[in-house]
Amino acid sequence: MDAGTEALLQRRLKPEAVELRWAALQDGQVPAPLAVESDEYTVDPTGGTAVDDAQLSAFRAAVLAELDGVRGDATREFDHRMSLALRRHLRILPAEAGRGDVWDYLTFVVFPDLVISRFAPKTRERYRGDSRRHALRRLWRRGLVLSPRFLGGDHGLAEDEFVQILERQTTSLSPALSDAVASAIVGSGLTGGERREFARRLMKIITYRTGMYWLGDEDSEALSRFVDACAAEVTPSSEPS
Incomplete structure (x- = not known):
């Protein structure tokens, strides 16, 4: 609106x-x-x-x-x-x-x-x-x-990526965190199935790391650093430990 x-x-x-x-x-x-x-x-x-x-x-x-x-x-x-x-x-x-x-x-x-x-x-x-x-x-x-830049075009997310972000409470209630996750997915340089798997594993790690703690929207840089750290943990065989 x-x-x-x-x-x-x-x-x-x-x-x-x-x-x-x-x-x-x-x-x-x-x-x-x-x-x-x-x-x-x-x-x-x-x-x-x-x-x-x-x-x-x-x-x-x-x-x-x-x-x-x-x-x-x-x-x-x-x-x-x-x-x-x-x-x-x-x-x-x-x-x-x-x-x-x-x-x-x-x-x-x-x-x-x-x-x-x-x-x-x-x-x-x-x-x-x-x-x-x-x-x-x-x-x-x-x-x-999500910010308009992630809704379509060159930086748009795929359908499965929208689902990963918007159907998890951790991100769906936090536009700043959702944008940080979207930015990490788009910036991963991956395509197709590899990017889809990256997004799924990234969200799994973020959900595990945040647990029951609330991440506020006040500091977007801190949220980006948090997401980047989670993204760095994503490997083809990684699982939260």
């Missing part, structure tokens, strides 16, 4: 509406984007400014502009651009970002055409809003935790 932009209360798609749209997708019927009845969703009643139709339309338009015609079949580039677009334009509160029904609304109402272009409606995990493998939620999470 752009700095200084107010977060909005997002809409939450009701379970029965989710099931109807899921069934339609499986039958090859893609719901028209932004088409929804007022009784199909709710909004947090506790206060704050709720997103309206015009803002949702503008949000979708901004994301489409960022994608610039790239669709889900160009998987790596689509994920890169969508991560950046959600980072910049999704005006969401952290608490609401943890709700599956919010992501259900974004999936089945705001971006059904984009999600189905990325994942065929066969694996429900990609369409279930409370799943960490959700088509959009995982990309928003990348943009939240």
